[in-house]
Amino acid sequence: MRAVRLALSPVLLAAFAAPAFAQQPAAPAAAAQQEPLTAEQQAQVARQDAEMGAAAQQVLQMIDANRAAEVWDGASQTMKAAVGRDEFVSQLQADRTRLGAPSRRDAPVVSRSQFREGDAVPAGIYVNVAFPTTFALQPEPIRELVSFRLDEDRTWRVSGYSVR
Template structure:
């Protein structure tokens, strides 16, 4: 998985209501804000601006991959698929990782997009956002299949 962050205006996560259960008492990012951030990230990749994604990366993401490796990985993955168009969202989901199974501990939101590639093939993009300690959602992953 390639990791990065969105240097665009991603909404700050909101604190939950007092009635929220302890299991979901972490900050929550609204699904619409997550979708907007994911589309913004994909649009930057479309424009060949993957370096800007890494520049705004979550510290967790920056520790996982160098800027050069991130740009090279995204560029190679996207070149295999050609130009992407007609993006539609498939899912928006929240996850909590405890840090024991690979992903750094924290709250994440994943957005799955479906796009049409050159030649009419369907391509799936997965954009992951991490709610950093300051409450800001930053892109923590981008995968295209």
């Protein structure tokens, strides 16, 4: 079923967009803890984790290659409303000047969140992919985060990047 797979074609990845997998509205935390995922649901989550991790790797490769402007060009409108293209590019350049080039990225950790109207973050469903990354000028690993938002057209797009 195409709607269940997060299909990441080269054309879509170039624009940092991919069709969303069949997404259920986020359940309240208490209900999610009471009902364990079925084996099929666990497999679906694992597939999405791997696919979103791969998409985040492609975003990082573009950032590493000084193509941050292209990342912004394909980003979610929520990101574009929060930060302008020139500001995004200059902040990434400043971070890389301070940290140096990445020398090692460990396995990503994927998390999900949902925000409602009125929250500090624009409403929507988000997937965050965090990498413990070591940079040339930073001997201890720090968190490098690529965030994706499920946009209104049911397409995942980059909604943020940060290093902390």
